[in-house]
Amino acid sequence: MGEFDDKVALITGAGRGQGRSHALALARGGADIIAVDICSGIDTVPYPLATEDDLAETVALVEKEGRRAVAKVADVRDYEALTRAVAKGVAELGNGLDLVIANAGIITFGPVDSTPQQIFQDTLDVNLTGVWNTLEASVPILVEQGRGGSMVITGSTNSYMAKTLESSAGSRSYVASKHGVIGLMRSYALHLGPHSIRVNAVEPTSVNTMLINNDAALKLIEQEQPRHYDVSNLLDVWAVEPEDISAAVKWLCSDAARYVTGIELRVDAGMGVK
Numbered sequence: 001m002g003e004f005d006d007k008v009a010l011i012t013g014a015g016r017g018q019g020r021s022h023a024l025a026l027a028r029g030g031a032d033i034i035a036v037d038i039c040s041g042i043d044t045v046p047y048p049l050a051t052e053d054d055l056a057e058t059v060a061l062v063e064k065e066g067r068r069a070v071a072k073v074a075d076v077r078d079y080e081a082l083t084r085a086v087a088k089g090v091a092e093l094g095n096g097l098d099l100v101i102a103n104a105g106i107i108t109f110g111p112v113d114s115t116p117q118q119i120f121q122d123t124l125d126v127n128l129t130g131v132w133n134t135l136e137a138s139v140p141i142l143v144e145q146g147r148g149g150s151m152v153i154t155g156s157t158n159s160y161m162a163k164t165l166e167s168s169a170g171s172r173s174y175v176a177s178k179h180g181v182i183g184l185m186r187s188y189a190l191h192l193g194p195h196s197i198r199v200n201a202v203e204p205t206s207v208n209t210m211l212i213n214n215d216a217a218l219k220l221i222e223q224e225q226p227r228h229y230d231v232s233n234l235l236d237v238w239a240v241e242p243e244d245i246s247a248a249v250k251w252l253c254s255d256a257a258r259y260v261t262g263i264e265l266r267v268d269a270g271m272g273v274k
Contacts, residue, residue, distance in 0.1 A: 002030025003254050008097050010034045010086060012076050012134050013104030015050025017209035018154065020058045021242035022101050023069070025250045027062045031099065033069040034089030035059055038076070038104070044114045044122045044170070045106050047214035068093060076104045076130030083137040090141060097141045099253045100151040102134040105177075107211055108170025120173040127177030128184070135188055139197075148196030150253045153185050154245075155203040157268050182264060189262035198261035202248045205268040206239040213239070234270025 009026045013019035014035035023033045039052045055071045062069035070092045072085035090097050105127045108119050131153055142149040156178040182201055189199035206212045232238075248267050251257055266272055 002028070004099070005030035006095060007031045007099060008034065008090065008093050008095050009099035009101060009253070010036065010089065010097060010134075010138060011101040011103055012036045012130070013050075013154075014058050014071075015039060015054035016058070017050075017211065018204075018207060018242045018245055019101070019103045020054075020061070021246040022103060022249050023058055023062055024065065025243070025246035026099065026101075026253065027065040027067040027069070029250060029254075030067070032067050032093050032095065033059075033062050034072060034086065034093065034097075035062070035069055036072045036074050036076070036082070036085055036089075036104075039073045040075075042106060042122055042126070044108050044119045046108065047210055049106075076133055077125045079133045079136065082133050086137045086141070096145050096147070097138060098147070098149050100134065100138045100142075100149070101154075101249060101253075102131045102151065102181075103154045104130055104134075105154060105211070107174045119170045120176075123170060123173035123177050124180075127174070128180040131181050131184055135184065135199075139188075139192065142197050143192075143195050146195075149198070150257075151188065151192075151197065151199045152249050152252050153181050153199070153201040155181055155185075155201040155264060157203060157205050157266075157271050159201065159203050159264065160266075160272060185264075186262055193261060198252075198257070200252045200257075200261060201264050202245060202252065203264050203266045203268060204240065204245045205233055205271045207245060208239040208241055232271075233268070234273050237269050240267065240269060 009031045015037035037050045037055045059069040059071045070089050074081045074085035158175045159178040185201045
């Protein structure tokens, strides 16, 4: 028996990276998965986002674990589209909804053919409004079921620090968005506690995914880090792996954390200590 048997997990940004890793971790525990991703690019993001093939691969990998999965292409910025996707996924799997991982996020590093205003708006729309949309699309289902649940929001070291790249409007926008999701986490935890729905955030340091491991980000970090700020971890690792964050997400979703709500769980390799 798995710890998540008969449970259904909704995961945004599930096409690859942390989202795919979370899907597989929860599937190995027995959960069925509703995997959501935008599956298209965003003009201000200088690296490719997940494709429909990536999302289909996530589904196939979950199915190899012996669990069911449905793929839904939806933009977390679009409340109506996301709400429809969640409802359809829940209906197709036919077992309600128990776990919600609001994971979809972007960061814009380096020169792009756009204005700082566009960069700021896109970052906030995905990273902050997208989290709100995800929670709002899920809360009525969880509350109506009356069986509790767990929601986990992907924050960042930039949820509690303001170390940014001086020449990057996207970096400052990212800090604002990741500070904002902690406010959402706390307010939803307060609101949903009486329904036995727990809401927490996980705060990773740099994770070895396309979000940070792309040419634009690496070039800018190499240029600026020696001059402006120190983003190195306390522990001797440049970036943690998605599976390291999935372990924290899995714990927050489990009965082992049944009395844990409203917290920021740092998986930051000690960066916050420095």
